[in-house]
């Protein structure tokens with residue numbers, strides 16, 4: 001079971017890159033640097049017509065969408081270490097939170113980082129203000145979820161949800177209110193940042209900020 005991951009440093013591919021390392025799964029990492037436009041080449045567009053990273057090759061077929069691929073990798077792991085299977089008591093929370101991150105928090109970041117996309121270059125300021133409010137609202141919800149003292153997003157077990165959640169907290173690092181402004185999220189982020197596999201993915205992607213606090 002070998003995978004190929006097309007990634008660009010520090011982007012939406014990081015969660016998958018990190019999970020592949022943590023799983024110890026055999027994989028090849030191919031850099032498609034978005035700063036160099038390598039995600040818009042005809043070869044890359046054949047893999048993902050949307051021209052976005054990540055792309056994960058599974059059994060010879062290309063797939064996109066980081067949240068979906070995290071869940072897929074988790075369920076394909078023979079030991080299902082980070083999976084929350086159908087029928088598990090936390091299954092509904094797992095699905096709800098994964099989808100919340102993927103379709104509420106992540107698109108708000110898209111508006112923050114690609115602020116001319118939603119309403120044109122003349123509305124960048126307003127787009128960013130709205131995006132910031134949505135991001136902060138979502139981070140506040142994540143913080144509230146951790147207020148009962150749980151170690152991970154779903155409780156005491158690391159799941160696919162944590163790979164997505166942690167990556168998305170990282171994206172706020174240069175914002176006026178980074179995720180670490182919320183006390184429970186700060187403690188969570190610090191726990192996750194101590195994971196050797198998260199440190200390792202930063203090393204492999206050549207990233208030095210955020211991981212050291």
Ligand SMILES: N[C@@H](CCC(=O)N[C@@H](CS)C(=O)NCC(=O)O)C(=O)O
Pocket residue numbers: 011012013034039051052053054064065066067106110
């Ligand atoms: N919905 C996609 C979004 C992926 C995405 O937006 N990737 C960004 C990097 S974080 C990208 O490829 N940006 C380059 C571009 O849009 O041109 C996912 O969750 O995988």
